[in-house]
Amino acid sequence: MSDIPLFPLNVVLMPGSPLPLHIFEERYKQMVNECLEAGSEFGMVLADESGTRSVGCTARIVELVERYEDGRLVILVEGSRRFRLNDIMTGKPYYVGDVEYIEDGPEENVxxxxxxxxxxxERVVEAATEGTVDIEIEPPYHNLSFTIAGxxxxxxxxxxxxxxxxxxxxRLEKVRELLAEAAERLERERQAREKAQKNGHLRGDWKPKPSSGDA
Known part of the structure; x- marks a missing residue:
């Protein structure tokens, strides 16, 4: 069990994924400054109209991008460790979570x-960008599911x-299902766009045929 500062937000942070954050609330400015001084992480957990989720991911501050005169901060964080939230404590200006860290089960050959x-x-990116973006993912694939989901x-x-x-x-089975659906949808949309662009355009060598009544 560990106590960590909590930053509930309408975001799901994945291990290994970068995320820029603009910190402007006083309580979270204090939290981030304390983490910067201590070199410690804080926890990010999805919070929306459905409530606060019980599983989140710690955020490691990798860069203080900008500090404004009014105390606002722009930071770049990277997802680190997943945790299960057991309790939320309110003794500080910001929330503190009583958490236990989550480890994966036995490894399998995937x-x-x-x-x-x-x-x-690659199919999804090709269909979405018409081949203008490289996915830049090379083996060995460590936690590939989180990389893709990020x-x-x-x-x-x-x-x-x-x-x-x-x-x-x-996780990879879930990602495979999602990517297959996305690839098929994007490829259909791309084919429809290409077909629509051709509609209404005459071939350069096309000429109208004279009707039977023409001289």
């Missing part, structure tokens, strides 16, 4: 599953589901 996910990701804009509930799964195999 190399073929990982290759499938990378191939599907890059693709899955909805928050889906990202939270991935965060809560406790084996890489389960």
């Amino acid at each position: 190399s073929s599953l990982a290759e499938e996910c990378v191939a599907l990701l 890059r693709i804009e899955f909805d928050l509930d889906t990202r939270q589901q991935i965060l809560e799964l406790t084996t890489e195999k389960e």
Whole structure:
């Protein structure tokens, strides 16, 4: 069990994923300054109209991007360790969580599953960007599920589901399903756009045929 500062936000942070944050509330300015001084992490947990989730991810501050005269901060954090939130304490201006860290279950060989996910990701990126963006993911694939979920804009509930799964195999199976659906949808949309662009355009060598009544 550990006590860590909490930053509830309408965001799901993934281990290994970067996230810029603009800190402007007084209580969170204090929290971030304390973390900067101590070199410590704080916990980020999804909080929305459905409430505060019980599983989150710690954020490691990798860069203080800017400090404004009024005390506002822009920081870059990176997801670190997943945790389960047991209790929320309110003794400080900001929330503090009583947490236990989550470890994955026994490792399994997921190399073929990982290759499938990378191939599907390439299809998604190709369809979405017309090949102008490189996915820049090379083997060995360590926690590939989190890497992909950190890059693709899955909805928050889906990202939270991935965060809560406790084996890489389960996470990759979920990611594979999502990427396959996204690839098919994006490719259909791209084909429809390409077809629509051709509609109404005459070939350069096309000429109208004379009607039977023409001289």
